[in-house]
Amino acid sequence: MKARRLGEILDECLSAYTEGRRSIEESLSLYPSIRDELEPFLRTAVEVADTFGESSPPEHVQERGRQEFLTSASVRQRAKLLTYDLNFGQRMGDFARRRRRLLIVAAFAIALAVAGAVAARLETSSDRTNHEAASSSPSPLAPLVGDLRDTQQQLWRRANQGVDVSPEMIRALAKTTTSLDSRVGDFSALDSQARIDLERAIADQYLLLHLIANTQPAPTAPEARRALSITQQVAGSWGIDLPQVPPAAPGEAGSQVDETPPSRQPSSATPSPSPDNETPTAGPVTPQSDADSSP
Amino acid sequence: MSPNGQAQGDRLIVDAARAGDASALSELYTLYFPRVYRYILARTGNTYDAEDLAEEVFMRVLEAIERFQWREAPFSAWLFRIAHNAVISQRRKETARGRSSQLSEGLAVNSQGPDELVENRLALSDIREAAEKLPEAQRQVIALRFAAGLSVAETARTMGKGEGNVKVIQHKAIVKLREMMGQARPARVYESETAR
Numbered sequence: 001m002k003a004r005r006l007g008e009i010l011d012e013c014l015s016a017y018t019e020g021r022r023s024i025e026e027s028l029s030l031y032p033s034i035r036d037e038l039e040p041f042l043r044t045a046v047e048v049a050d051t052f053g054e055s056s057p058p059e060h061v062q063e064r065g066r067q068e069f070l071t072s073a074s075v076r077q078r079a080k081l082l083t084y085d086l087n088f089g090q091r092m093g094d095f096a097r098r099r100r101r102l103l104i105v106a107a108f109a110i111a112l113a114v115a116g117a118v119a120a121r122l123e124t125s126s127d128r129t130n131h132e133a134a135s136s137s138p139s140p141l142a143p144l145v146g147d148l149r150d151t152q153q154q155l156w157r158r159a160n161q162g163v164d165v166s167p168e169m170i171r172a173l174a175k176t177t178t179s180l181d182s183r184v185g186d187f188s189a190l191d192s193q194a195r196i197d198l199e200r201a202i203a204d205q206y207l208l209l210h211l212i213a214n215t216q217p218a219p220t221a222p223e224a225r226r227a228l229s230i231t232q233q234v235a236g237s238w239g240i241d242l243p244q245v246p247p248a249a250p251g252e253a254g255s256q257v258d259e260t261p262p263s264r265q266p267s268s269a270t271p272s273p274s275p276d277n278e279t280p281t282a283g284p285v286t287p288q289s290d291a292d293s294s295p
Numbered sequence: 296m297s298p299n300g301q302a303q304g305d306r307l308i309v310d311a312a313r314a315g316d317a318s319a320l321s322e323l324y325t326l327y328f329p330r331v332y333r334y335i336l337a338r339t340g341n342t343y344d345a346e347d348l349a350e351e352v353f354m355r356v357l358e359a360i361e362r363f364q365w366r367e368a369p370f371s372a373w374l375f376r377i378a379h380n381a382v383i384s385q386r387r388k389e390t391a392r393g394r395s396s397q398l399s400e401g402l403a404v405n406s407q408g409p410d411e412l413v414e415n416r417l418a419l420s421d422i423r424e425a426a427e428k429l430p431e432a433q434r435q436v437i438a439l440r441f442a443a444g445l446s447v448a449e450t451a452r453t454m455g456k457g458e459g460n461v462k463v464i465q466h467k468a469i470v471k472l473r474e475m476m477g478q479a480r481p482a483r484v485y486e487s488e489t490a491r
Contacts, residue, residue: 006466007462007463007465007466007467008459008462010462010465010466010469011447011462011465011466015446015447018444040473041466041469041470041473044469044472044473044476045441045465045469048422048437048441048469048472049440049441051419051422052333052336052337052419052422052441052442053333053441053442053444055333055336055419055442056329056332056333057328057329057332057345057346057349058346061346062328062329062332065324065328065346065349065350065353066321066324066325066328068350068354069320069324069350069353069354069357070317070320070321070324072354072357073315073317073320073357074317076357077315
């Protein structure tokens with residue numbers, strides 16, 4: 001306990017000395033009862049502190065070190081800024097790619113939901129049509145529309161479940177669509193129910209083929225793009241407005257599908273950022289291009 | 296300047312230095328380089344090592360200053376931990392190379408010469424030799440308190456000990472130093488006391 005107290009007092013006196021508040025003698029006079037015990041230690045402590053305090057680095061060493069320190073800091077600062085630029089470009093590129101993928105996935109999820117609902121209604125409608133057909137004159141288009149809807153539903157299920165879609169199924173769909181178009185003749189002459197059914201079937205097919213063209217590998221994706229083109233032509237000849245879909249993300253499988261009709265595709269004018277040079281979209285600035293432009 | 300005022304000043308400078316402000320970095324260097332140098336000299340006893348290691352410490356500071364957080368320790372404690380690690384690392388290298396302590400050799404450059412060693416003032420080499428025989432914690436306290444000029448609180452934070460504990464260690468170290476140096480030079484005469 002006594003040693004602890006002495007240690008406290010010694011430190012207090014030493015601090016007072018090094019901070020210039022008291023001399024050794026002044027401190028000792030404050031503690032007369034332990035002066036004899038305190039004095040030798042305090043003097044030793046003060047001499048140790050003074051001796052160490054006088055050993056300063058040579059001026060030239062200190063200045064040389066300062067220059068190296070500041071130069072290194074400056075280099076680091078520039079490197080940090082450059083790295084930030086690179087990282088920013090990388091982040092922006094990643095974000096843009098993720099955003100586009102998310103948009104496509106969300107669009108197709110919505111399309112699938114809509115198509116599912118439409119298909120369900122179509123089945124009901126088909127049942128009703130069949131029922132009506134039984135009671136009235138049968139529509140010559142009904143079997144073909146039924147075939148088209150059956151193929152579409154199979155493709156929806158497979159595409160939705162992530163199962164590979166065969167190009168033959170796509171070709172079958174395209175063939176049925178062409179057959180239907182040749183049977184329809186004058187679309188405007190059809191009764192309103194038939195027009196509605198065909199319009200829904202073609203719109204659903206358009207979304208379905210977009211999904212397949214963007215998610216399936218070759219050779220299905222190119223086949224889907226051909227079928228898509230046929231679907232667009234049929235829709236155009238019938239005067240049907242097709243639904244809007246988001247633009248394809250760069251690097252996505254089969255992503256060169258454009259939502260606009262083939263005649264209006266502006267794609268080939270822009271160089272592709274994708275490795276296989278297949279995606280001619282004006283996508284986000286890539287990290288590399290950003291890095292090139294950074295200081 | 297009061298400890299609080301100094302802490303505030305330190306904070307402004309360190310924060311600006313962390314943001315890359317060149318003048319703040321320079322000021323930080325001015326404030327701490329001599330203290331780091333003295334600390335390392337007290338620990339190694341070699342002026343060349345002290346120069347090289349002090350510069351190395353500041354390079355490490357540059358690398359790590361962005362990770363420094365005020366809530367963990369004052370800047371001085373953080374800085375002298377880096378310095379301590381640099382000293383330990385240097386010792387390991389020397390041990391690996393089989394190099395013995397270069398206390399006398401190193402201090403001969405910086406000390407005041409053989410004549411002055413017998414004068415009233417304790418030479419740095421005397422203190423270093425004596426301190427070398429102290430336990431590690433006592434050596435560390437002596438170097439931080441007397442060479443680096445840290446307060447008891449800063450020393451405690453640097454060492455991860457309580458302030459009371461640091462005072463006790465310091466007292467024990469001074470008692471032992473006095474014993475050892477008294478044996479070496481029993482006829483010492485203290486110089487006139489003048490507060491710094």
